[in-house]
Amino acid sequence: MNKKQTDLFLYSSLGVVIMLVMVVLVNVIAGHLKTRIDLTSEKLYTLSEGTKQILGELDTDVEIRFYATRDEKVMPPNFKNYISHIEDILDEYSQYSGGHLKITKYNPEPDSDAADLATSDGVTGQALSFDDRIYLGLAISMLDKTVSLPFLDPNREKLLEYDLTRAITQVTVDDKPIVGVMSALPVFGQQPNPMMAQMGQAPPQQPAWFLIDQLQQDFEVREVPLTAESIAADLDLLVVIHPKDITGSTQYAIDQYLLAGGKLIAFLDAMAIVDQTPSPNGNNMLGPPPSTSNLPELLSAWGIEFEGSKIAADRLFAREISFQRGAPPQVQPGILFLDPKGINADDVITSQIDQLLIPFAGVFKGEPAEGLEQTVLLHTSEESQLVDAFMARLSGENIMKEFKSDEKKYSLAIRLNGKFKTAFPDGKPGVGEEPEEDDLDNDDKETEPEAPSLKESEEGASVVLFADADFIYDNFSVQQQNFLGSRMVQLLNGNLPMAQNVVEQMAGDSRLISVRSRATMNRPFTKIRDMEVEAAKAYQARINELEEKKREAEQKINDIQRTRQDAGQGQRFVLTPEQKSELENLRENNKKVSEDLKDMRRNLRKDIDSLQNTLKWVNIAGMPFLITMGGIFIALVKRKRTAAR
Incomplete structure (x- = not known):
């Protein structure tokens, strides 16, 4: 290996090492920074101004005890994502609280101290089966005052920020509104009229x-x-x-x-x-x-x-x-x-x-x-x-x-x-209007001036x-x-x-009015959903058509049977050739319906799986591919500049 190749190898290796060090440093520094950027389209992790103001005015420590079952065998998959979302939102709350919001996370397993603490905080386990119970709730306390959210229902996901902020205001305010x-x-x-009551004619108390x-x-x-x-x-x-x-x-x-x-x-x-x-x-x-x-x-x-x-x-x-x-x-x-x-x-x-x-x-x-x-x-x-x-x-x-x-x-x-x-x-x-005669007789009485x-x-x-x-x-x-x-x-x-x-x-606190109803975390593949809708339309139209034919055939069979029963009561029922033909057609029709439905389901599943796999690989390979292509482009530009020198 000549000197030029050796230098090129050393510079390339050094560049890779420097790049890795920079990546590590960026992650370490970013992890300690309080500044965050919310790149979601609905600003899922951006708190409302009212919430920020309420958190910024905290001057006494407020403790949030978050109870969530972590057992993957028990907790449904959609709840796991929701737990992560709640934790992210709580982290945002902590960022704006000036250090006055203390968040503690518990995993209430059966017969554990965490489960007992959850019960004492008013957070109850939700029964999924005879043996399994899940916990997903929190308690917010300041000094001797505690407000509980016994169960954070995913159906109220849009109101998560409102529920949390309202609970914080409830523990920080002493008097009832x-x-x-x-x-x-x-x-x-x-109350009933006393006079009418004595006469027995009063209506009951309302x-x-x-x-x-x-x-x-x-x-x-x-x-x-x-x-x-x-x-x-x-x-x-x-x-x-x-x-x-x-x-x-x-x-x-x-x-x-x-x-x-x-x-x-x-x-x-x-x-x-x-x-x-x-x-x-x-x-x-x-x-x-x-x-x-x-x-x-x-x-x-x-x-x-x-x-x-x-x-x-x-x-x-x-x-x-x-x-x-x-x-x-x-x-x-x-x-x-x-x-x-x-x-x-x-x-x-x-x-x-x-x-x-x-x-x-x-x-x-x-x-x-x-x-x-x-x-x-x-x-x-x-x-x-x-x-x-x-x-x-x-x-x-x-x-x-x-x-x-x-x-x-x-x-x-x-x-x-x-x-x-x-x-x-x-x-x-x-x-400012002219006083009435009765008022003129009271000139000696002092009247308070109207406030502006x-x-x-x-x-x-x-x-x-x-x-x-x-x-x-x-x-x-x-x-x-x-x-x-x-x-x-x-x-x-x-x-x-x-x-x-x-x-x-x-x-409540007037700033609660500005707390918005948030978008949900669920971000479905709209393309897949549109495909399913379109396929379902065609699917349902075909089903309706075949079922109508089936109903017509069955009606004809019933008419033939009713005619024979009316013609001779007590006679042995024997199918005519026409009835046999109708039954054969009905069986063939049912068989064809089943085959068509299987084909439609199979094709629909195949199209959806294909699209999901395509999107998955685009997401996985897309960014590395773009970085690689960018690196190749930069290398080509540098080589051309070096050759020009």
Whole structure:
């Protein structure tokens, strides 16, 4: 080997060694850096700004104990990937906590100390079989306060960040959030009239709505009069339910509460069945008309219009129902049975809701005012139209006969975020007007001057509006039974869970509102999925065709047999040549069907396997191939430059 070849060999070897050292150094340095880059298309590992702020403000150590079964023989394969995803997210939380988040991982094997600790933390094992139980949950604690997430259901993967951040805020906050409830309906229950009770004519005592009972377990719930002239500043949230005949002064109070940093949920109604006076004949559909409710001044300032004289009718979400016991059911398109097609699956409030019952709802129209952003939470299908509220009560069948779709989706629930401007630029209604004579007699009484009104919210406020109030009433959301004096309740749909979701999110830390519903880790091969869909279409079409032929042949056989039985009862049954021919054809047809199905399944599996193998090898060999080709290209360029010298 001459000197030139020796030098080339040494330089090449040295280059390889330097490259390996650089790779090792890059990995070591990168492993100690706190900066990370999320290259996933849906930003699966990027935390929301609200979460980052909450973690950044931690000044006391918070401990997270993560319990996950590691036995591969017990844990289902899809759970293993989910465990890795949870651990990655927890690592991200730790990065932003300033060292105040302490994460400990446990593997609760049967009869182990870790299993006992999990049980004491409220994390329970989920039974997969008679012998096997898996653990996948965590407990978050700070000082003497602990919040548990007993089971991290993969079906709630989109809400993982929200659940974790909410639990952290729960252990770091001492007092329960305060929720004010304002309503024209007896949502807190109603005591019987004492005078009527003495006469024996009083109706029974009405308990509080079940929603209120549930909220009182997690929040400090206060009743706010519908005639309130001001809203207490310490309320974390104001919930307005069917504000019938609300005055301008009360709307002004709500306006100022919102601009001062408050949050608002309003359940309006174009046709409040709950507030309807019972009809003497028991048929409320023909009784006095239900009442309506609105927040006209406020909505107008926000650029939103509530359709209070018409209700949304929808053919897609209609069902057959009976309005009276014993009466035949009829389709009523004004009573909406929403499924996922009408529910926003990407929002934290509604992402886990798959069924809602909303009776005779109004709709929201318009574009939000400047500075406000609108998110539609619930909507009709395009097979919907607006119907006069009075006509909607009379006959669903008539609506269906004359139904003409508007071919547009109407908003049934919306959220507004941003900077709100006052709906009362001239101040409180009535202030500055000429005093009445009664007031002139009280000149000697001191009156407090009105505080200057706010014109715009200082921070981004949030409002959630629903176009119906009936759906959170007990009769439309739960089934109740009295068992040995106890109130037994069973959910009928997702009405109450959704109402609780929105209250929970809005009453908590305001930054939780910005925590998004995340994409899932499951990234299917869309090409393979499309192939399966197309093959399934052809497969199903062929099945339907062959099954139809089979049914026709069987029908003919039955007709022939019935004819012979009718012709001679008790005679021995003998197949005619025609019947034998039909049976032979049927057997041949069935045999051909089986062979065709086997071929189609075999070809489909072969195509899918081929595509999967191709993609697998492209992923495995693609990067090394590109690096090799790049190296060859650089070497050729260098050789050409060396030769030119």
